[in-house]
Amino acid sequence: MNIKSFLIAGLVGGIINWLLGWLFYGILPEDFFTQPKDSIKTMVSILSGCLTVGLFISYIFSRWAKVSTAKNGAKAGFIIGIFMGLISNLFNMAFLKGLTYGMFVTDVIITIITTAITGAVIGLLIGKLNRNLD
Helix, strand or coil: CCHHHHHHHHHHHHHHHHHHHHHHHHHCCCCCCCCCCCCHHHHHHHHHHHHHHHHHHHHHHHHHHCCCCHHHHHHHHHHHHHHHHHHHHHHHHHHCCCCCHHHHHHHHHHHHHHHHHHHHHHHHHHHHHHHHHC
8 A cells, every 4th residue: 555645645535525515515405404603623523524534435445445546436435425324324313303314315315425526536546646656
């Protein structure tokens, strides 16, 4: 595993994930999801979570799956997104008040889309960076 390509692809993927989250959760469904308070803690937590997702996907692609194209990254990201969306929403359904089935399904779909796009970017970057570093 190339550490440099893992870190660069993971951090860029995390930023892409954060931007997609801002689009899907902050702009498009204005009143559908409860908006968090605009505090430093909230924003740092969201950015940190997105960077963690990017590094997690990059690690899987670099270390185990050997994903190095946008197409394979999108496919793998799609599958990862299904599991991430279901895991988080099943726990949220159990513990959070006010979560509806519509919100559940919408969030799973958004997670799948954002993770597939993030995976495509990470896969593409890993492939390009590994070719340039060889």
